[in-house]
Amino acid sequence: MTTTVIEVKELTKIYNDVNAVDGIDFTIEKGQCFGLLGPNGAGKTTTIEIMEGIIQPSSGFVEYYGKPIHADISQQIGIQFQNTALQDFLTVKETLDLFTAFYQHTLSHEQLIELCDLGDFLDRDNRLLSGGQRQRLLLALALINDPEIVFLDEPTTGLDPQARRNFWKLIKNIKARNKTVVLTTHYMDEAEQLCDEVVIMDKGKIIESGTPHHLLDKHFSDVFIYLPLVQVKADLIEKHQWQVIGERVEITTTQVESTLALLMQEQVSLEGLHVKSANLDDLFLKLTGHSLRE
Ligand SMILES: Nc1ncnc2c1ncn2[C@@H]1O[C@H](COP(=O)(O)OP(=O)(O)OP(=O)(O)O)[C@@H](O)[C@H]1O
Numbered sequence: 001m002t003t004t005v006i007e008v009k010e011l012t013k014i015y016n017d018v019n020a021v022d023g024i025d026f027t028i029e030k031g032q033c034f035g036l037l038g039p040n041g042a043g044k045t046t047t048i049e050i051m052e053g054i055i056q057p058s059s060g061f062v063e064y065y066g067k068p069i070h071a072d073i074s075q076q077i078g079i080q081f082q083n084t085a086l087q088d089f090l091t092v093k094e095t096l097d098l099f100t101a102f103y104q105h106t107l108s109h110e111q112l113i114e115l116c117d118l119g120d121f122l123d124r125d126n127r128l129l130s131g132g133q134r135q136r137l138l139l140a141l142a143l144i145n146d147p148e149i150v151f152l153d154e155p156t157t158g159l160d161p162q163a164r165r166n167f168w169k170l171i172k173n174i175k176a177r178n179k180t181v182v183l184t185t186h187y188m189d190e191a192e193q194l195c196d197e198v199v200i201m202d203k204g205k206i207i208e209s210g211t212p213h214h215l216l217d218k219h220f221s222d223v224f225i226y227l228p229l230v231q232v233k234a235d236l237i238e239k240h241q242w243q244v245i246g247e248r249v250e251i252t253t254t255q256v257e258s259t260l261a262l263l264m265q266e267q268v269s270l271e272g273l274h275v276k277s278a279n280l281d282d283l284f285l286k287l288t289g290h291s292l293r294e
Contacts, residue, residue: 002029005064006051007063008051009060009063010024011062012060013046013058014058020043021047022203023060024199025206030180031178032197034180034182034195034197037199037201037284038200038201039186039284041203042203044154044184048182048184052077053069053073075105077151078142078150079142079153080150080153086134086138092121092126096141105146106146112140113140115173116139116140116170117166117170118140131160132163135159136167150174150179152171156168156190164187168194175194183195188284192212195212197210200280200283202287202288216277220277221254222254223277224252224278225251225260225276226273227263228249228272
C-alpha cells in the first residue's frame, strides 16, 4: 500500500511577468525517489522551494500528509541547497558539530560519516574540500536531523563523472533507509539511475510524468544502431534511407535481430557497432523539440 507524503495542487508562482511555475499538480509517495527534471529556468528550484516552505506560492498549495505546510516541518525535512556557503576555518567534523546543535533529534556522527562516506576528510578545512567531498558534507548536513523527506537540488551539478557516480551510491543508501527523496536534476542519466517517478518540466509546466521506464516505453519503440560510415556502402545507405551523422551511420529500427541479419547478409563489417536505446534525453528532445543542454 502506498502512502502519499506530499501533494502539490494547482501550484503557481509568478515573478513580475514570469510564470516560473504555471499550475502544476503531482503527488509523492513514501519511500520514493521523486525526480523533478527540466532544463535551466524550467521552474524546478521554485517548485522545490515552495515545497520546503521557503517561498510562498502565488496560488495553489502543497500538503504534507493531507495538511498544509506547518511551522515545525523543518524538523521533518532535510534540504541540500544548490549553493550553500560552508563556514570557513571549520573542519568537516566541526561543521557537523555546529549543525547538530540546531536540532532536537539528530543522527550520530558515526551514522552520518558512514552514510555520506566522510571518513577520509573529517579533519579537513571546508575550504580545502573537492567538489565531490563538499557535496557529501552538504548531504550529511541535510540528513543531520534524520529527516523523513530529503530535498536535493541539483546535487551533482559540476561534479566529474566518477564523483557523480559515488554520489548516486549515497542516494541509493538513503533510499534503502526508506526515506523519501525529492531530487531536481537536469541530468537525465541521473534520473534514470535513481528515480522511481519523474515529472518533466519545461517553462513552468509539466510536460510528462511517470516512471522513467514507462515513459520510455510509451514514447519509443525504436532502437538506434550505429556503425562507422566507412564500413557501409553508399547504395545500401540510400536504399534503406539510413541517416549519416558525422562519421557514423545511424539505423533506426524496432527489430534489432533482423536488422543485424540484414547487415550480415550484405556483408557489412560489424566492427565498432553500437546499439543504443532511447533515454530520457531523447524523450525531452522529442517532447520539446530542443535538447536539455541547449
Ligand atoms: N526571485 C526571482 N525573481 C524573478 N524571477 C525569478 C526568481 N527566481 C526564479 N525566477 C525565474 O523563474 C524561472 C524559473 O526559475 P527556477 O530557478 O525555478 O528554474 P530551475 O528549473 O530551477 O532552473 P535552474 O536549473 O537554472 O536552477 C526562471 O525564468 C527564473 O529566471
